[in-house]
Amino acid sequence: MKNLDLNKQEIQELPQVIRVGLLGFGTIGSGVFTVLNNERELITRRLYKATGRHVEIQITKVLVLPDEYPPGLPTELRVTDYNEILNDESIDIVVELIGGLNPATNFMMQAMEKGKHVVTANKYAVFTAQGALEAKADETDIHLRYEAAVAGAIPILRSINEGLIGDQVESVVGILNGSTNYILTGVKNGKTLEEALDEAKQNGYLEADPSADLEGYDAMHKLGILGYLITGKYPAASSIEREGIEKITAEDIKNAKQNGQAYKLVARATKNADGEFTYSVKPEALNPDHPLYHTEGVLNTILITSKYAKELVFTGYGAGSLETATAVTGDIVSIARDLHIC
Numbered sequence: 313m314k315n316l317d318l319n320k321q322e323i324q325e326l327p328q329v330i331r332v333g334l335l336g337f338g339t340i341g342s343g344v345f346t347v348l349n350n351e352r353e354l355i356t357r358r359l360y361k362a363t364g365r366h367v368e369i370q371i372t373k374v375l376v377l378p379d380e381y382p383p384g385l386p387t388e389l390r391v392t393d394y395n396e397i398l399n400d401e402s403i404d405i406v407v408e409l410i411g412g413l414n415p416a417t418n419f420m421m422q423a424m425e426k427g428k429h430v431v432t433a434n435k436y437a438v439f440t441a442q443g444a445l446e447a448k449a450d451e452t453d454i455h456l457r458y459e460a461a462v463a464g465a466i467p468i469l470r471s472i473n474e475g476l477i478g479d480q481v482e483s484v485v486g487i488l489n490g491s492t493n494y495i496l497t498g499v500k501n502g503k504t505l506e507e508a509l510d511e512a513k514q515n516g517y518l519e520a521d522p523s524a525d526l527e528g529y530d531a532m533h534k535l536g537i538l539g540y541l542i543t544g545k546y547p548a549a550s551s552i553e554r555e556g557i558e559k560i561t562a563e564d565i566k567n568a569k570q571n572g573q574a575y576k577l578v579a580r581a582t583k584n585a586d587g588e589f590t591y592s593v594k595p596e597a598l599n600p601d602h603p604l605y606h607t608e609g610v611l612n613t614i615l616i617t618s619k620y621a622k623e624l625v626f627t628g629y630g631a632g633s634l635e636t637a638t639a640v641t642g643d644i645v646s647i648a649r650d651l652h653i654c
Contacts, residue, residue, distance in 0.1 A: 328366065328367050329370055330367060330368070330404050331402050332406075333372065333428075334371050338409065338410075340640060341374070344407065344644075345371060347637045348371060356369075359645065362653065363653050365652050369644060372400075373396060373403065375392070375397060397423075406423040406428045406430050407430075409433055409640070412436065417440070424451075425448070429457075430454070431643040431644055432456075433461050436533050438461050438533075439546065439549075440533075442548075457643035461534065463614060465636060466629075466630070467626075470642075472616075479618045479620045479621050481618045485580050486614035488530075488531040489534075489612075492531075493609065493630075495512050496575050496595075499560075526556050526558045531593045532549065535580075539591060557595050568597040572599065578594065578598075579592070612626075613626065613627045
């Protein structure tokens with residue numbers, strides 16, 4: 313295998329192109345477009361090192377709404393009909409970044425039926441499918457990746473799937489929702505819950521309908537995906553104890569401050585004495601010596617306890633265009649590597 317110090321002439325011979333159809337050009341989609349274009353040469357050289365082949369990744373079509381003309385999207389890549397991507401036999405990977413349940417889930421299923429590999433950041437669709445997307449991937453013998461669905465830039469799924477493949481995870485405790493953590497950080501720093509909520513809206517950390525964040529659904533979906541990776545099966549939504557931050561009162565905040573504590577929306581998956589996992593998402597008043605206490609703003613932190621590795625702590629940005637795009641790009645590149653590996 314040639315090393316990374318090869319000249320440009322060598323890797324420019326006979327490129328094998330992996331073509332990508334991108335669904336959505338919003339915050340994450342535009343970030344993926346930027347990362348793939350900005351780091352094209354770096355990615356190509358690293359793929360050469362991994363596979364011994366000149367592999368290039370190109371976004372060839374981008375699905376947007378009929379009345380949507382995003383700045384930065386070349387006109388020749390813009391399509392408004394998903395069938396233009398689905399029926400394009402040259403497209404190898406479909407990257408779903410439109411969000412929501414449908415048509416996103418249907419689009420991913422259809423892509424796999426057509427033999428296209430799928431990457432998504434859609435925790436809602438992945439969790440709600442309860443294993444159906446993974447089953448379709450197995451049935452059609454394609455790659456399905458969703459690293460960006462949990463904790464943004466943190467490579468937590470890859471760490472569990474690969475780094476801990478020979479270990480047994482016993483518990484996961486984490487802050488999985490950056491929006492609510494931003495709000496609760498504001499509360500910790502002296503704002504009222506209402507003031508912190510308004511600031512989060514103004515800074516774009518909350519959707520027009522913030523209920524998925526505030527009521528704990530977003531963190532629940534992410535916790536469910538982690539549960540699947542750990543146990544091999546998705547917990548039902550009804551089996552996850554869920555409580556959001558909207559019920560925290562001014563008196564609760566006052567008492568926590570007097571005790572030197574800070575509220576965090578904590579997601580937990582814990583193995584009980586019978587070897588089964590229990591799941592919860594709820595606000596907790598944490599002491600300063602807790603590993604999650606100092607996680608501020610939109611950062612996420614995940615603490616994994618396992619049989620052999622003991623305690624592992626991951627901290628990073630759980631949201632953001634380029635931050636989340638790194639996880640999506642990592643999935644795209646890993647598929648390209650696996651398709652061409654020696």
